[in-house]
Amino acid sequence: MSALAEKLMVTPVDETSGYDTIHELGQQRLMQYGFPDMKTEEWKYTPLRVLEKRAFQDPIEATTALPSWPVDGVVLHFEQGVLTSDPATLPEGVKLSPISPDLLGKKDYDPLYGQREGAFGWLNLAKFKQAWHLEITGDQTVILATTLSKAFEAQVHPRLLIDVAANASLKLIEDQRDQGQGLINIACEINVAEAARVEHVICRQNAESVWIQRTDVDVAKDADYRVSAFDRGGRLTRHDLNVHIKGAGANGEIDGLVLLNDRQHVDWHTEIAHCVGHTNSREAFRFLADGSGVGVLNGRIHIHPDSDDSHSDLNTANLLLSDDARINIKPELEIYSEEVTASHGATIGQLDEGSLFYMRSRGLTEAEGLALLKFGFAAEPMMQIQTPEIREWVLGQLKEVL
Amino acid sequence: MSQTVEQVQGVIQKRYAAGFTTDIESDMIRPGLDEEIIAMISAKKEEPEWMLEWRLKAYRHWLTMKTPNWAHLNIPAIDFQALHYYASPKQKNRPQSLDEVDPKLLETFDRLGVPLHERARLAGVAVDAVFDSVSVGTTFQKELKEAGVIFCSMSEALQEHPDLVREYIGSVVPHTDNFFAALNSAVFSDGSFVYIPKDTVCPMELSTYFRINARDTGQFERTLIIAEPGSKVSYLEGCTAPMRDENQLHAAVVELVALEKAQIKYSTVQNWYPGDENGKGGIYNFVTKRGDCRGDDSRISWTQVETGSAITWKYPSCIMRGERSAGEFYSVALTHNHQQADTGTKMIHLGKDSTSKIISKGISAGRSNNSYRGLVRVAKKATNVRNYTQCDSLLIGKTCGAHTFPYIEAANASAKVEHEATTSRIGEDQLFYCRSRGLDEEEAVALIVDGFCKEVFKELPMEFAVEAKALLEISLEGSVG
Numbered sequence: 001m002s003a004l005a006e007k008l009m010v011t012p013v014d015e016t017s018g019y020d021t022i023h024e025l026g027q028q029r030l031m032q033y034g035f036p037d038m039k040t041e042e043w044k045y046t047p048l049r050v051l052e053k054r055a056f057q058d059p060i061e062a063t064t065a066l067p068s069w070p071v072d073g074v075v076l077h078f079e080q081g082v083l084t085s086d087p088a089t090l091p092e093g094v095k096l097s098p099i100s101p102d103l104l105g106k107k108d109y110d111p112l113y114g115q116r117e118g119a120f121g122w123l124n125l126a127k128f129k130q131a132w133h134l135e136i137t138g139d140q141t142v143i144l145a146t147t148l149s150k151a152f153e154a155q156v157h158p159r160l161l162i163d164v165a166a167n168a169s170l171k172l173i174e175d176q177r178d179q180g181q182g183l184i185n186i187a188c189e190i191n192v193a194e195a196a197r198v199e200h201v202i203c204r205q206n207a208e209s210v211w212i213q214r215t216d217v218d219v220a221k222d223a224d225y226r227v228s229a230f231d232r233g234g235r236l237t238r239h240d241l242n243v244h245i246k247g248a249g250a251n252g253e254i255d256g257l258v259l260l261n262d263r264q265h266v267d268w269h270t271e272i273a274h275c276v277g278h279t280n281s282r283e284a285f286r287f288l289a290d291g292s293g294v295g296v297l298n299g300r301i302h303i304h305p306d307s308d309d310s311h312s313d314l315n316t317a318n319l320l321l322s323d324d325a326r327i328n329i330k331p332e333l334e335i336y337s338e339e340v341t342a343s344h345g346a347t348i349g350q351l352d353e354g355s356l357f358y359m360r361s362r363g364l365t366e367a368e369g370l371a372l373l374k375f376g377f378a379a380e381p382m383m384q385i386q387t388p389e390i391r392e393w394v395l396g397q398l399k400e401v402l
Numbered sequence: 403m404s405q406t407v408e409q410v411q412g413v414i415q416k417r418y419a420a421g422f423t424t425d426i427e428s429d430m431i432r433p434g435l436d437e438e439i440i441a442m443i444s445a446k447k448e449e450p451e452w453m454l455e456w457r458l459k460a461y462r463h464w465l466t467m468k469t470p471n472w473a474h475l476n477i478p479a480i481d482f483q484a485l486h487y488y489a490s491p492k493q494k495n496r497p498q499s500l501d502e503v504d505p506k507l508l509e510t511f512d513r514l515g516v517p518l519h520e521r522a523r524l525a526g527v528a529v530d531a532v533f534d535s536v537s538v539g540t541t542f543q544k545e546l547k548e549a550g551v552i553f554c555s556m557s558e559a560l561q562e563h564p565d566l567v568r569e570y571i572g573s574v575v576p577h578t579d580n581f582f583a584a585l586n587s588a589v590f591s592d593g594s595f596v597y598i599p600k601d602t603v604c605p606m607e608l609s610t611y612f613r614i615n616a617r618d619t620g621q622f623e624r625t626l627i628i629a630e631p632g633s634k635v636s637y638l639e640g641c642t643a644p645m646r647d648e649n650q651l652h653a654a655v656v657e658l659v660a661l662e663k664a665q666i667k668y669s670t671v672q673n674w675y676p677g678d679e680n681g682k683g684g685i686y687n688f689v690t691k692r693g694d695c696r697g698d699d700s701r702i703s704w705t706q707v708e709t710g711s712a713i714t715w716k717y718p719s720c721i722m723r724g725e726r727s728a729g730e731f732y733s734v735a736l737t738h739n740h741q742q743a744d745t746g747t748k749m750i751h752l753g754k755d756s757t758s759k760i761i762s763k764g765i766s767a768g769r770s771n772n773s774y775r776g777l778v779r780v781a782k783k784a785t786n787v788r789n790y791t792q793c794d795s796l797l798i799g800k801t802c803g804a805h806t807f808p809y810i811e812a813a814n815a816s817a818k819v820e821h822e823a824t825t826s827r828i829g830e831d832q833l834f835y836c837r838s839r840g841l842d843e844e845e846a847v848a849l850i851v852d853g854f855c856k857e858v859f860k861e862l863p864m865e866f867a868v869e870a871k872a873l874l875e876i877s878l879e880g881s882v883g
Binding site for chain 2: 045306329330336340342344
C-alpha cells in the first residue's frame with residue numbers, strides 16, 4: 001500500500017452505520033487499484049505531493065459566517081463537510097434525507113469511477129460520514145454553501161445525490177469557500193429527469209486545502225443541464241465533471257472560468273457523453289494563469305455508437321500572464337457515430353498588445369487597460385449564466401478580483 | 403453466386419496489388435530473441451565491436467520494459483520469441499552492383515513499381531531497396547557521390563562510415579526511448595543512411611522501399627539522415643508486404659538530424675498489408691520517427707499517407723532545438739475494415755522563435771478506429787513560439803470510430819498555440835451535387851476524400867501524390883453502401 005493510501009485509509013469500516021457494505025466496496029477497490037501517480041494518464045499533470053506531505057487532524061467544530069446571495073432560496077450549509085442546516089425545516093418541493101443504503105448499493109460504481117483514476121471516488125465511498133439525498137420538485141432555488149474554516153486540517157468526504165423530478169426546475173448555486181489546509185473530497189450525483197431544467201453555478205475560492213470533487217450528472221430525455229463554474233484557484237483543486245446525456249432531445253452545457261495565481265494548481269476534467277442521438281452539447285472553458293499558477297483542462301466529448309444526430313462543440317481559450325505560469329490542455333474527441341458533428345478549438349496566447357495600446361491612447365493607465373482586457377476575456381463564459389441576478393453577482397466578483 | 407473464383411481473386415488483388423509473395427529462398431536465423439541472436443545478426447553484418455555492445459545494451463534495457471498500452475489500440479499479445487529477427491534472400495556473395503542482384507528480386511521491385519533498374523534513369527530518383535532484413539541495392543550511388551552525398555544501406559554505412567554512424571545513431575531516438583525503439587536498437591538489420599554535406603542541395607530525391615516477404619519475420623530497419631549546415635534533402639519512403647493470415651511485426655526507427663539552416667523533407671506512403679475484411683492478418687506497424695532541428699533556422703517536414711497496416715502506432719516528431727527552427731507534420735491516415743491507427747506527432751519547442759504546423763486528416767471506414775494523438779510542448783525558455791494545429795476526421799459508415807487526443811503544454815507566456823479539430827461525415831449536399839453531375843457514389847466519395855486530403859497531398863512529391871491518391875481510392879473501395 002502506498003504512503004498516501006495508508007494515510008487516508010486508516011479508519012476501519014464502521015459496521016453500525018448501515019453503509020458498511022458500500023464502505024467495504026470503496027475500501028476494497030481502493031486497495032485493489034491504489035492512488036494515481038504521474039503515470040496515470042488522467043493525473044499526469046496533477047501530482048499529489050501536497051497531499052502526501054500533509055498530516056491530517058480530527059475535525060474540530062467551527063462556524064464560518066455565510067455571505068449573502070443574489071437570489072432567495074433554500075440554503076444548505078455544509079461546515080467542514082457536515083450539514084449544519086435542519087433538514088426538517090425545508091419548504092415544499094425540497095426534501096433532504098440521508099441516502100438509503102439500498103439506493104446507494106444499487107448503483108454500479110465500476111464504470112463510473114474506473115480504476116486508479118477514480119481513486120478519490122472510491123475513497124469517498126469508503127469513508128463518507130454523511131450522504132444526503134436531495135429531492136426537488138417544482139421550481140426551486142437551492143444554495144449549497146460549503147465552508148472550511150481557518151482551523152480546518154482534517155479530511156472530509158461529503159456525499160450528495162440530487163434528484164430533480166420530471167418537469168421540475170432547479171437553480172443550484174454551489175458556493176465553496178476554503179480558508180483551511182485539509183482535504184475535502186466531495187462526490188455529487190445529479191439526476192435530471194425528463195424535461196427538467198437545471199441551472200448550476202459553481203463559485204469556488206480555495207486557500208490551502210486540497211479540494212477534490214466529482215460531479216456526475218445524468219440528463220434524461222428533453223432535459224436541460226447547464227453549469228457555469230467560476231473557480232478562483234486554490235493550492236490544489238481537482239474537479240471531475242461528467243455530464244451523461246442519456247435521452248433524446250436533451251442538452252448539456254458547460255462554461256468555466258479559472259483564475260490562477262502563485263502556488264495554485266487547478267485541474268478540471270470534464271466529459272460530455274452523448275449516450276443517445278438527437279442530443280446537443282457545448283462547452284467553453286477559459287484559464288487566466290498568472291504568477292506560478294498551473295492550469296489543467298482535459299475536456300472530452302464522447303459520442304457513443306448509434307447516437308446519430310448528436311452535435312457537440314468544445315472551445316477553450318487561455319491566457320498565460322506570467323513567465324512562471326503553465327497551462328496544459330487536452331481537448332479530446334471520441335466519436336463512434338457517423339451522422340454527428342463534433343469539434344473543438346483550443347488556443348493559448350497573451351493579451352492583445354494592440355488593444356492595450358488603444359486603451360492607453362484613450363487615457364487609461366496600463367493597469368486599468370490590462371484589467372479591462374482581462375475582464376473582457378474572462379467574462380465571456382460567465383455571460384452564459386441565464387438568471388440575470390446570478391450572472392451580475394458572478395461578474396461583480398470577477399470585477400473585484402481583476 | 404455467379405462470380406468465379408478468379409473474379410473474386412481479381413477483386414482482392416486489386417484491393418491490395420502488392421500482396422503477392424516472391425518465391426525466393428531465404429537465409430533465416432532461428433526464431434527467438436536472446437543475446438546470442440543479437441550477436442549473430444551483428445556478425446552477419448560484420449559490424450564493429452562497439453555496435454554489438456550498443457545493441458546488447460539496448461536489449462538488456464528492453465528486457466526491463468513493458469509493451470505500451472496507452473494508445474487507443476487493441477494490440478493482441480505478441481510472442482517476441484516466435485519471430486525470426488533476421489531473414490535475407492539467399493545470395494552467394496554480396497552483390498557489387500544491381501546487375502548481380504537476383505533477377506527475382508529485381509522483378510519483385512519492378513512489379514511494385516519501384517524504379518531500380520533502367521527505369522530509374524527516367525524517374526530520376528535514387529532508391530535503396532530493402533527486402534526483409536537486407537538492402538538489395540541502392541541506385542545512383544556514383545552520381546550522388548560526385549555531389550558528396552552519401553546514400554547507402556545502414557550495413558554499408560557501418561562498414562564505410564562507422565564514425566559518422568557512431569556519432570549520430572541513437573542521438574535522436576535513444577534506446578531507452580520506448581519499448582519498440584529499444585527492440586529495434588537491439589535487432590535492427592538494415593535501413594538507409596543519408597549524409598548531406600555542408601551547403602549541398604541533394605541533386606535528386608532519395609527513396610527507400612521496404613518489402614517484407616518471408617513468413618514469421620519482423621522487419622526492423624533503422625534510418626538515419628544527417629543534413630549538415632545549409633544542406634537540403636527530400637527523402638521518400640514506401641512499403642508493402644504479402645497478404646498473409648498471420649500478423650507480422652514492423653518496428654522501425656527513423657532519426658533525422660538537421661544542423662544549422664539545413665532542411666529535411668521526409669515523405670512516407672505506407673501501404674503495408676492491412677489484413678482482410680475480417681481483420682485477419684496484416685502488419686503491426688510500430689514505428690518511432692523523430693527529427694532533431696539541432697541548428698538555428700533548420701527545418702524538418704514530415705508528410706505521411708497511411709493506408710496500410712492492421713495496427714499503426716506512429717508519431718513522427720520534431721524537436722525544435724535551434725532558434726527560429728521549424729517543424730511540420732502533414733498526415734493522411736485512412737483506416738478501413740478492422741484496421742486500427744493511433745498516429746500523430748509531437749512538436750517539442752525548445753528554441754526561441756521556433757514554429758510548427760500540424761495538418762492531420764483522418765478517414766475512418768468499415769469497422770476501423772482511427773485516432774490522432776499529438777503533443778505540442780512549449781518549454782519554459784522558448785520565447786515567441788508559434789504553433790498551428792488542425793486535425794479533421796471524416797467518418798464513413800456507422801461502425802467506425804474517429805478520435806482526437808491532442809496534448810498542449812505551454813510553459814512560456816509568449817507562446818501562441820492554436821488547435822482546432824472537427825469530426826463529421828461526408829456532407830450530404832456535397833455527395834448530392836457530385837451525383838447530380840453524373841458521378842456514382844463511390845466516385846463521389848473518392849472525389850470528396852481527395853479534396854479533404856488536398857492540403858496534405860500538395861506537400862508530397864508529385865509521383866508520390868499520384869500514388870497516394872490512387873491508394874486512397876482503392877482503400878476506400880467497398881466502404882460506401
